[in-house]
Amino acid sequence: MKPSPFEYHRPSTVEEAVDLLADLSDAELMAGNQSLSIIMSNRLATPDHIIDINGLxxxxxxxxxxxxxxxxxxxxxxxxxxxxxxxxxxxxxxxxxxxxxxxxxxxxxxxxxxxxxxxxxxxxxxxxxxxxxxxxxxxxxxxxxxxxxxxxxxxxxxxxxxxxxxxxxxxxRDAFPISRTGMAFLGQKRAAQTWPTLSVASSIRVDDPTADAPTVEDVRIGLANAADVPIRIEAIEDELEGEPFTEAALDTVGEMAYENVEPQDEMHADERYKRELAREYTKRALNTANSRANT
Ligand SMILES: Cc1cc2nc3c(=O)[nH]c(=O)nc-3n(C[C@H](O)[C@H](O)[C@H](O)COP(=O)(O)OP(=O)(O)OC[C@H]3O[C@@H](n4cnc5c(N)ncnc54)[C@H](O)[C@@H]3O)c2cc1C
Structure with missing residues (x-):
């Protein structure tokens, strides 16, 4: 299918773009057009106006x-x-x-x-x-x-x-001093170049990377495709903060990830499978972030 007819606009400043947004009804912004073109070609969106912001x-x-x-x-x-x-x-x-x-x-x-x-x-x-x-x-x-x-x-x-x-x-940058912070992004995909089934973003800050058992000061954990919106699991952050990073703690927070996500069934991944992914990928991402914080 092809997109329905639309009028094309190409502003060259943010000011021009927001004026167009204010003036035109049923307008859609176009940036990289990697998602919009698919949506419009399937007529899931049929805007009257496209505002191409690539000139900004x-x-x-x-x-x-x-x-x-x-x-x-x-x-x-x-x-x-x-x-x-x-x-x-x-x-x-x-x-x-x-x-x-x-x-x-x-x-x-x-x-x-x-x-x-x-x-x-x-x-x-x-x-x-x-x-x-x-x-x-x-x-x-x-x-x-x-x-x-x-x-x-x-x-x-x-x-x-x-x-x-x-x-x-x-x-x-306040919470993320480079010398004491490790970060990791880990996604699970069925095939290369597809959307991930589930992803985890993690960050760990320790007090002293040279110590034998550094104390974890700050933890961040975010999950993608584990609910209707991207989520952060603060219970996991609270569980790890203020203690040394241990295998036992990692097992505990893996279980917390399993319990705290709210995934939907999909064609290739049911809700239970996504919970299993949340458990395993949360552990892997935190482990990687922790090892990066300590090098
Ligand atoms: C095969 C394939 C695989 C992909 N895999 C992944 C993946 O693994 N992970 C991932 O994160 N993404 C993935 N994507 C999506 C990709 O990252 C898209 O590029 C992105 O989601 C949309 O960016 P875009 O610049 O192309 O936006 P567009 O397609 O131009 O626009 C998308 C939407 O965002 C709005 N928009 C664009 N710019 C702005 C702005 N500045 N302000 C407000 N609204 C705006 C548009 O109006 C439109 O509604 C994949 C896409 C494809 C085609």
């Missing part, structure tokens, strides 16, 4: 000012994959980016499109929820910021209004 060069950057890392919404997955800033400050983001589909999707798809689409299986949404990312949003009325956990409301439903545009995703 001001949204294509990855910056760090010491306090936070900011990623412009139009940054492509391949930009995140190869960013030296991210490899140093938030290595989980290049790791999440390199696991998205194949090179064609990664060369075009954007972080703004991924957060905008809000697929619960998406790689960045669960990283953003786990690491307290913030979504920065513009409209013709001004700008606002919302925490990722509040942004994702229900299945593919977000706090974003129809006249709003994501401008960037921000990660505060």
């Amino acid at each position: 060069d001001e949204l294509q950057y990855i910056d760090s000012d010491g306090d936070a890392v900011e990623i412009g919404a139009l940054s492509r997955h391949c930009d995140l994959e190869t960013s030296e800033i991210l490899r140093e400050a938030f290595p989980i983001l290049p790791e999440a980016a390199e696991q998205i589909a194949g090179p064609v999707v990664r060369n075009r798809g954007t972080i703004g499109g991924s957060i905008g689409e809000a697929d619960p299986a998406g790689n960045y949404p669960c990283v953003a929820v786990a690491l307290d990312g913030e979504v920065e949003i513009a409209s013709s009325d001004g700008r606002r910021t919302i925490g990722a956990e509040e942004y994702f409301i229900a299945y593919m439903l977000t706090d974003l209004e129809e006249d709003e545009l994501i401008t960037d995703i921000r990660f505060s």
Whole structure:
């Protein structure tokens, strides 16, 4: 099938784009077009207007000012994959980016499109929820910021209004000192280049990596495709924080992951199988993050 007819607009600034969003009814933003084209070709969306934001060069950057890392919404997955800033400050983001589909999707798809689409299986949404990312949003009325956990409301439903545009995703560096923090992103896929059945984003900060049994100070755990929205399991974080990292604790939190997810049956993975994945991949991701924190 082909998309239904639409009028095409190509603004060159954020200001022009949000004015178009305010003026036009039934308009859809187009970024990397890796998801939108599929939805429109199947006529699951039939917008009257497409606002192509690929000319908004001001949204294509990855910056760090010491306090936070900011990623412009139009940054492509391949930009995140190869960013030296991210490899140093938030290595989980290049790791999440390199696991998205194949090179064609990664060369075009954007972080703004991924957060905008809000697929619960998406790689960045669960990283953003786990690491307290913030979504920065513009409209013709001004700008606002919302925490990722509040942004994702229900299945593919977000706090974003129809006249709003994501401008960037921000990660505060406060909780993640490079020398004492390890991060890991781990997804399980049926086949290369498909969406993952379940993914886990994890981060562990220890007090002293040179100690024999460092104390875990801060833990983050986010899961994708384990519920209708990307989720963070704070009970696991509470269980591990303030203690040394042990095999026994890992077994306990694996069980907590099994219990705390709320997955849906899918054609290739029923609810029980996804719970099993949550248990095993949570353990593996935390173990990897912990070993990285201690090297
Ligand atoms: C074969 C295949 C496999 C994939 N596998 C994975 C995977 O494993 N993990 C994963 O995370 N993703 C995966 N994806 C999705 C991929 O990451 C997409 O690129 C991404 O989800 C959408 O980004 P996009 O820039 O292409 O957005 P588009 O397709 O252009 O837009 C998607 C939606 O987001 C909205 N949007 C776009 N930009 C903005 C913005 N700045 N502000 C507000 N709304 C916006 C659009 O209006 C639209 O509704 C896969 C896609 C394909 C085709």
